Amino acid sequence: MTSNNIRNIGVLAHVDAGKTTLTEQMLFLSGAINNIGSVDKGTSHTDFLDIERQRGISVQSAHTTFYWKGTKINLIDTPGHTDFTAEVERILPALDGAILVISAAEGVQAHTLSLWNTLKSRNIPCLIYVNKIDRIGVDIDAIINELITELGINPVLMQNTINTAEQDANIHPIWKDGSDAERLSMLEPLAEEDESLLEAFIDEKAPEFDNIDKTLIKLTQSGKAQPLFFGCAKNSIGIKEILDGIIKYLPSPKGDNNNPFAGVIYKIIHDPILGRAAHIRIFEGILSIRDEIYNSRLDKYEKVNLVRKANGNSWVDVKELHAGDIGVITGLNESIIGDVLGKEPKKYNIIPISMPLFTTQIKNREEKDYAALAKALQILCSEDPRLDFEWLREEREFHIKIMGWMQIEILIHIIKTRFNIDVEFDDPAVIYKETPSEIGEGYEEYTMPKPCWAVVRFRIEPGKRGSGVIYKSEVSTDKIKQKYQNEIERTINTALKQGIKGWEVTDIKITLIGDEDHEIHSRPGNFILATPIAIMNGLNNIGTTLLEPIVEMTIKAPDEMLGKIANDLTLMRGSFANPEIENGKFTLQAFVPLATSMDYAIKLTSRSGGKARLSTHFHGYQSVEDNLGKKCEYRGINPLDRSKYILWKRKAITL
Ligand code: GDP
Ligand code: MG
Numbered sequence: 001m002t003s004n005n006i007r008n009i010g011v012l013a014h015v016d017a018g019k020t021t022l023t024e025q026m027l028f029l030s031g032a033i034n035n036i037g038s039v040d041k042g043t044s045h046t047d048f049l050d051i052e053r054q055r056g057i058s059v060q061s062a063h064t065t066f067y068w069k070g071t072k073i074n075l076i077d078t079p080g081h082t083d084f085t086a087e088v089e090r091i092l093p094a095l096d097g098a099i100l101v102i103s104a105a106e107g108v109q110a111h112t113l114s115l116w117n118t119l120k121s122r123n124i125p126c127l128i129y130v131n132k133i134d135r136i137g138v139d140i141d142a143i144i145n146e147l148i149t150e151l152g153i154n155p156v157l158m159q160n161t162i163n164t165a166e167q168d169a170n171i172h173p174i175w176k177d178g179s180d181a182e183r184l185s186m187l188e189p190l191a192e193e194d195e196s197l198l199e200a201f202i203d204e205k206a207p208e209f210d211n212i213d214k215t216l217i218k219l220t221q222s223g224k225a226q227p228l229f230f231g232c233a234k235n236s237i238g239i240k241e242i243l244d245g246i247i248k249y250l251p252s253p254k255g256d257n258n259n260p261f262a263g264v265i266y267k268i269i270h271d272p273i274l275g276r277a278a279h280i281r282i283f284e285g286i287l288s289i290r291d292e293i294y295n296s297r298l299d300k301y302e303k304v305n306l307v308r309k310a311n312g313n314s315w316v317d318v319k320e321l322h323a324g325d326i327g328v329i330t331g332l333n334e335s336i337i338g339d340v341l342g343k344e345p346k347k348y349n350i351i352p353i354s355m356p357l358f359t360t361q362i363k364n365r366e367e368k369d370y371a372a373l374a375k376a377l378q379i380l381c382s383e384d385p386r387l388d389f390e391w392l393r394e395e396r397e398f399h400i401k402i403m404g405w406m407q408i409e410i411l412i413h414i415i416k417t418r419f420n421i422d423v424e425f426d427d428p429a430v431i432y433k434e435t436p437s438e439i440g441e442g443y444e445e446y447t448m449p450k451p452c453w454a455v456v457r458f459r460i461e462p463g464k465r466g467s468g469v470i471y472k473s474e475v476s477t478d479k480i481k482q483k484y485q486n487e488i489e490r491t492i493n494t495a496l497k498q499g500i501k502g503w504e505v506t507d508i509k510i511t512l513i514g515d516e517d518h519e520i521h522s523r524p525g526n527f528i529l530a531t532p533i534a535i536m537n538g539l540n541n542i543g544t545t546l547l548e549p550i551v552e553m554t555i556k557a558p559d560e561m562l563g564k565i566a567n568d569l570t571l572m573r574g575s576f577a578n579p580e581i582e583n584g585k586f587t588l589q590a591f592v593p594l595a596t597s598m599d600y601a602i603k604l605t606s607r608s609g610g611k612a613r614l615s616t617h618f619h620g621y622q623s624v625e626d627n628l629g630k631k632c633e634y635r636g637i638n639p640l641d642r643s644k645y646i647l648w649k650r651k652a653i654t655l
Helices: 020-029 050-055 082-094 110-120 138-149 179-193 197-203 209-222 240-249 367-383 407-420 482-497 523-540 557-573 600-608 642-649
Strands: 006-012 062-068 072-076 097-102 126-131 154-157 159-162 172-175 226-232 262-271 275-283 293-297 300-303 306-309 312-318 326-329 341-343 358-364 390-392 397-402 424-425 433-436 440-446 452-460 469-473 508-516 543-558 578-582 586-592 615-625
Touching: 006 020, 006 082, 020 062, 020 072, 020 097, 020 240, 020 615, 062 240, 062 306, 072 240, 072 557, 082 275, 097 110, 097 240, 110 138, 110 179, 110 390, 110 469, 110 615, 126 138, 126 240, 138 154, 138 226, 154 179, 159 226, 179 197, 179 209, 197 209, 209 226, 209 240, 226 240, 275 341, 275 397, 358 367, 367 397, 367 407, 397 407, 407 424, 433 452, 433 523, 433 578, 440 523, 452 523, 469 482, 482 523, 523 642, 543 557, 543 600, 557 586, 557 600, 586 615
Parallel strands: 006 072, 006 097, 097 126, 126 226, 154 226, 469 508
Antiparallel strands: 062 072, 159 172, 262 275, 262 341, 275 326, 293 300, 293 341, 306 312, 306 326, 358 397, 358 424, 390 397, 433 543, 440 452, 452 508, 543 586, 543 615, 578 586
């Protein structure tokens, strides 16, 4: 099978739009399963976790493979709740195309917009499936209009609906059964891109379908147009059409078996039998069992044990995976999600995923589970490093980072079912950051008690907002040898994990500007010890500014609520531009601190009786006055407490 005969496709939607139902129907129609499961009865084939079945929502991205007309379709059904945005973002590097599912009853929902933005930012070709055309009150023209105005989609209507909003709602293909005017309407979104179609459109003469189709394929694959399909997944309507659409309009993977191996890990699971297993998308080359593959982040090789491919919903052992394919491998103990394996990872520009904005403390309900919980959290963190598990041994506390309440609920469930530990959480608190307030220097002279020698001097400057950490060295290797300079560079990120206000330090430029090593006394470890002291010393001299996370809100509501909502936004320290008013409704764009707006979605829904719609996404960090933000105690031993820190680092004292 060449990669022409493969499609790697994600199914994305706001929760409840019908992704799992659609997936189930595709599996059935293709013959991969011989009974249709139901999300309502908890028998769907892709909601694996107990909690997914109980609540009828998907948390993990499930992977299925089936064949349609000789093409292999790797399909990933993704979670639709905002807390799991990162789950969705992670699988994007594995995809060549996507289906965005919209519920005709609800239209564009809060999460739809952020999913669409994510797809667009990664330039992933996309089909639109408007589901639930049977639901009462469905207004097809309004939906199409929303897709155009709210998402900026350029839809090409493939079908018309009949008996809309009735139980027997159905579809018919425009090109085959539609009127001339309807056929011409398909041309409009394409005409601008293709001269012959433009002519046909102006002359009001529908051209051959093949002509349209060729242009549509091209524009879909370059992200300029989105074929729009209708359906009622529950009643098996529009399934065959979307499957045909997948193989016709979405691209096959690029990649060549003859090139050197490259692939990305997009998910890590813990299988009761296999142990740690990595889901991998192969970009180039062939991956075989027992291959040693290079991880540049770790600068080491890891050996592949087992290789598996999906078949329907189950997995089969295979000897190798080919360019363009998706599979599961075991044997990689240290590689994590997002790692691009192979010799040239930089060729594959993987956009980083969203980071959690909340921190919380997690506690074992029963004393006896303390050590077991520590172990469990280490395992969970190795599968999802964003949890950023911190174990404060002295205080006997566990801290992790999370996306929101929904994730807490899921974690409670996972820790109970997988590790049999009962846990509870503190209320999540917003994660602040800090950045140097001005330019200054940090210095440390670590030369006593011998044997040791590391003298370092850094220039520390504030960086542009969102620039992260930038490090460089202006010191020659005659003064500080390269091997020591490497240790300094490696230590910078650890040193910045907690600044003088207890938060991670970011948007900072650090330059090594002095001083020296010692021919006899220096050891690499001396520089690992001296660097955090010098940096904290510098930050303490300069002072830092607190940064807080800001969310961008889009609010749509009836006109009469404008005054009230504007007032809410002001109270939350939000800023906003003039609203756009149309048909008795206004749309408002606002930037609001996360800390003041955590429960605003719920408040607004109840206050407006569901008439106001709010969509949010993380915008970035912005400076905030200390008294409006929050300080955080330093966890562990502070390098500013210099002598204690040195003793601890030299293992003369323990915690
Ligand atoms: P997901 O959260 O996107 O995976 O959505 P599900 O597939 O779990 O479906 C959510 C709910 O919508 C379930 O109760 C389905 O039975 C229902 N549903 C799915 N497709 C349709 C449809 O075409 N019409 C109607 N009326 N309901 C549907
Ligand atoms: Mg689902």
